[in-house]
Amino acid sequence: MSLLEVRDLSVTFTRSGQQPVRAVDGVTFDVAAGQSVGIVGESGSGKSVTSLAVMGLLPARGAHLGGTVTLDGNELTSMDQRALRDVRGRDVAMIFQDPMTSLNPVVTVGRQLTEVLTRHAGLRRGEAKAEAEQLLRRVGIPDPVRRLGEYPHQLSGGMRQRVMIAIAIACRPKLLIADEPTTALDVTIQAQILDLLRNLVAESGCGMIMITHDLGVVAGLCDTVHVMYSGRIVESAGTKELFGRPSHPYTDGLLQSIPRIDADPADLLHTIPGSARDTVPWDRGCAFQPRCERAVDECLAGPPPVAELGTPIVPHPVRCVRPVGEDVIVHEGNVAR
Amino acid sequence: MSLLEVRDLKVHFPIKAGTLLQRTVGAVKAVDGVDLDVEAGTTFGLVGESGCGKSTLGRAIMRLTEPTSGSVTLDGQDILALGERKMRAVRRQFQMVFQDPMASLDPRQSVESLLTEPLRAHKIPGGSAGHAKRIRELLDVVGLPESVVHRYPHEFSGGQRQRLGIARALVLNPALIIADEPVSALDVSIQAQVINLLKELQERFSLTYVVIAHDLAVVRHISKTVAVMYLGGIVEQAPAADLYKQPLHPYTKALMSAVPVPDPNVEESRSRILLQGDLPSPANPPSGCRFHTRCPWKQATKCDTDRPALRELPLVAPGHKVACHYAEDILAGKITPHDVRPEDVELVPAGETTSGTEAAADATEAHVAGGLTPGGPPGAH
Numbered sequence: 001m002s003l004l005e006v007r008d009l010s011v012t013f014t015r016s017g018q019q020p021v022r023a024v025d026g027v028t029f030d031v032a033a034g035q036s037v038g039i040v041g042e043s044g045s046g047k048s049v050t051s052l053a054v055m056g057l058l059p060a061r062g063a064h065l066g067g068t069v070t071l072d073g074n075e076l077t078s079m080d081q082r083a084l085r086d087v088r089g090r091d092v093a094m095i096f097q098d099p100m101t102s103l104n105p106v107v108t109v110g111r112q113l114t115e116v117l118t119r120h121a122g123l124r125r126g127e128a129k130a131e132a133e134q135l136l137r138r139v140g141i142p143d144p145v146r147r148l149g150e151y152p153h154q155l156s157g158g159m160r161q162r163v164m165i166a167i168a169i170a171c172r173p174k175l176l177i178a179d180e181p182t183t184a185l186d187v188t189i190q191a192q193i194l195d196l197l198r199n200l201v202a203e204s205g206c207g208m209i210m211i212t213h214d215l216g217v218v219a220g221l222c223d224t225v226h227v228m229y230s231g232r233i234v235e236s237a238g239t240k241e242l243f244g245r246p247s248h249p250y251t252d253g254l255l256q257s258i259p260r261i262d263a264d265p266a267d268l269l270h271t272i273p274g275s276a277r278d279t280v281p282w283d284r285g286c287a288f289q290p291r292c293e294r295a296v297d298e299c300l301a302g303p304p305p306v307a308e309l310g311t312p313i314v315p316h317p318v319r320c321v322r323p324v325g326e327d328v329i330v331h332e333g334n335v336a337r
Numbered sequence: 338m339s340l341l342e343v344r345d346l347k348v349h350f351p352i353k354a355g356t357l358l359q360r361t362v363g364a365v366k367a368v369d370g371v372d373l374d375v376e377a378g379t380t381f382g383l384v385g386e387s388g389c390g391k392s393t394l395g396r397a398i399m400r401l402t403e404p405t406s407g408s409v410t411l412d413g414q415d416i417l418a419l420g421e422r423k424m425r426a427v428r429r430q431f432q433m434v435f436q437d438p439m440a441s442l443d444p445r446q447s448v449e450s451l452l453t454e455p456l457r458a459h460k461i462p463g464g465s466a467g468h469a470k471r472i473r474e475l476l477d478v479v480g481l482p483e484s485v486v487h488r489y490p491h492e493f494s495g496g497q498r499q500r501l502g503i504a505r506a507l508v509l510n511p512a513l514i515i516a517d518e519p520v521s522a523l524d525v526s527i528q529a530q531v532i533n534l535l536k537e538l539q540e541r542f543s544l545t546y547v548v549i550a551h552d553l554a555v556v557r558h559i560s561k562t563v564a565v566m567y568l569g570g571i572v573e574q575a576p577a578a579d580l581y582k583q584p585l586h587p588y589t590k591a592l593m594s595a596v597p598v599p600d601p602n603v604e605e606s607r608s609r610i611l612l613q614g615d616l617p618s619p620a621n622p623p624s625g626c627r628f629h630t631r632c633p634w635k636q637a638t639k640c641d642t643d644r645p646a647l648r649e650l651p652l653v654a655p656g657h658k659v660a661c662h663y664a665e666d667i668l669a670g671k672i673t674p675h676d677v678r679p680e681d682v683e684l685v686p687a688g689e690t691t692s693g694t695e696a697a698a699d700a701t702e703a704h705v706a707g708g709l710t711p712g713g714p715p716g717a718h
Contacts, residue, residue: 042524142614156615186386186551188612191595195611213525216597220604239601257529259558261581261596262603268536269529269558275494276524 001073002030003207004054004175008067011049011058020064023049025231025282027067031175031207036198038210038222038239044276046231047211051177053077054209055094056084072174090120093168097180099160103152109136109163110148116170135166139196158189162196169200176201179211194221215258219243227251230279230287237316247309247316247323249294286320294322298329305330340377340545341398341513345370346407348390348397352620365620367393368404369569372647375562377512380539380546382560382577384553386592388616389566391549395515398547399431400424412512429459432506436518438498442490448476448501449486455508471508478541479504479534496527503534507542517549532559553596557581565589568627569619571647575657585650585659585668587634613677626662633674634667 011024024046031037041047052058054069056076069076071091076084088094096102104112113135114128123131129148136144139162152160161181168176178197182190198221201208210222218225218239225242227235227250235248246252256270278290285300286292292299298321307323307330310316321330349364367390375381385391396402398409400416409416416427435441442451452472456463463471473483479500490498499519506514519535520528536559538544550556556563557577564574565586573586584590591610598604612631617623623630629640639645639662647660653668666672 042526158615186616187553187595188386188591189615190597191609191611192613194597195609214597215525215599216604219599219601220597243599243601254525255599257526258599259529259532259554260598260600261554261557261593262598262600264578265558268533271529271533272526273530275496275527277494 003033003035003072004031004209005070006030006050006054006067007070009050009053009069010066011046011053012064012066014062014064022282023231024053027228027231027233029226029233029236031209033174033207034201034205035224036201036208036210036222038212038218038225039228040212040215040218040225041228042213042276044230045228047228048179050228051094051179051209051211055088055092055177057088057094086120089116089173090171091173092175092177093171093173095161095164095168095176095178095181098184099157099164100152102164103160105152107151108148109150109152109155113148113163113167113170116167120171131170132166135170136163138169139163139166140192141166157185158192161185161189161193165193165196165200169204169206172204172206174206176206176208177211178208180213181210182217183212183214190217197221215243215255227254230276230282232282232287232319234288234319235317237310238314241310241314241316245309245316245325247318247325248288248320249292249322249324250288252324253293294324296322296329298322298331339374340412341373341375341381341547342408342410343371343373343398344408344410345372346394346397346409347371347405348393348402349405363620365618366569366622367619368397369619369622371407371566371569371571373564373571373574375513375545375547377545378539378543379561380548380559382556382563383547383549383566384551384556384563384592385566386551386616388568388619390569390619391566392517394566395433395517395547395549399428399433399515401433426459429509430511431513431515432509432511434499434502434506434514434516434519437522438495438502439490441502442498442505444490447487447489448472451490451501452476452505452508455505459509461509475504475507478507478538494527495523496530499523499527499531500534503531503538507538510542511544513545513547515547515549518551519548520555521550521552528555535559553581553593565592568617568622570627570660572628572661573657573659574647575654575659579654579657583654583657583668585654585657585664586628586661587632587667587674588628591633610674626660631677633677634663634672635675635677636663636672639663 006027006029009024009027012020012022014020027050039047039050053065065077110132113132117123117128117131132148133144136147141147141159141162182193185193194217212218222239224238226233227248229250235251246255253272257272259269272291274291279287280289282303286304289295289299304319304321306317306319308315308317309323346368347370348368349366351361352363352365353359354362371394383391393402397404404417411430419427449472452475453468456468472486476483481497481500520531523531532555539546548556548559560577563577563580564571567588573589584593591612594610610633614631617630625641625643626645629635645660645662647658649658650664653665663672
């Protein structure tokens, strides 16, 4: 059994007088202990909402949740708020994009760290302080004693993100969710933070979900990748398999359109035409169809089937009727091969 | 001849202290002695991390921020010597494209009004009919339908808004366009569209670009020449292909090795130079070479005392300029990198000192405990 099992997760936002918006639709994935799972997508693809849903952080009003999220055998979506609060911080922890907005600006770094330790780990204040010092050291902050007494604004962006990571790992969570943890940072600092996360997962054996728009970050950090588009996972595979054989036209187009630092530039970049606004509801066809070079009539004949391009041991499911490199049109009948 | 020549440009922002009598107690040296030449019809890429002064340099070239000293020559004319009225006329020749088109386009102006404003402000003849024709041309050029003229910025997607920002920059037929992070606010699939558009426009209208960006891959893709900035100065400048093939400055090496590559096989095998610590404060920059506090190749002499000039290495790399005393030795492999400890490079605000021995003891302990990621020579990963 996996550490985290997400089954058919859906999130619909409703507002009075407006059409409901389905932000996440039938998302299914697993995270094993010690595994890093990447969820990649552009803005609006539903990747962050997925992580909030897993954490149980969506607003009770206006957000309708479907499906199940099971962590270590415990179903989270049906758990009451109080029990969930114990799980968050202790079993699951989250690192957000912007540490300045997620740290409390008027509370010292030390208090924000010891709060977690006294609340979840039941340490006394003295013990918590010693532990906090160890944690800051572990995430690579020099002179931790002095830093504990400082406020978030006194730290640089990279330092702040290290503090966030220290808070997240304080209770040795089983699962770490990192939502664009390095997007606000410079590349050299990003490299430091990614290196730290890589070591943490390797040392502690926790599972990690890495949510990002940056395929480069995923390539260096994750074991498996799920690509999201318009609320659904359109392709999943092991990292090397996915980058070696991108099969959804969206994944393929995305990889081709990124300028690379290690390759001589072609004259013009490959582009995906249009924008994420040009879409089709999933129940009527493929949401990517209006932007897709490989689109055929079958793309608009109902929800696209999932073609399994991998093997039972190394799965590579693709939600597409005409995956890249395949000549046959995938029908409901010939989906599993 | 170069279209744009910048010589020894400095932009220092004073730091004031005191409530009543504002004394100047120091200066943030955002740009500190920059020379650059941009050939007409080419793209000059300016890369660096946040706080290195690249945006300030871009703004200073346009005199949006008044430089402290130095000269900026556009098409043979020293624009820093111009008075306000003449400057206004010269501004037609260079325009800027900003990072966030939502913030740089007035939300209450329609597309028509946004695009005619520069024409009216510069009293371009043609009347409203002529202006309307020009706008239709421009929208076509940037790939937007004519029907959008009565729409407002919020009705567009991010990529379309950036197309509008580019159209607005093109209205006056400028010779030089300074684009500050033109694609960094856009999604990956949209970035490629805008990069291609910039390239196509350059060919079509023989535009000259200065592209300021933190994304080295984007800059590599569109630039002919690339300059790397660190703490207010250019540390390396070379034709794009040379720079990326053989970075000479230790900072450039580290910067490039830190950029993630979307290919797991490359990521697995490439060597990384992990820099320790953060960018020092530009109010109190390190002495000598500004990078010496974080440099894995730092030597005992010169590095911390003499500021290296940007010089060409005619024998080993013609056309390639670098500001490092030991560039040749590093290139020849005579100097090998060593560990840099994070406490040596910690950001210390002006006027504050840490007890050095204590910090050093802490970090050594952490190293022993194995909790820290070592500064690591390249190849450690």
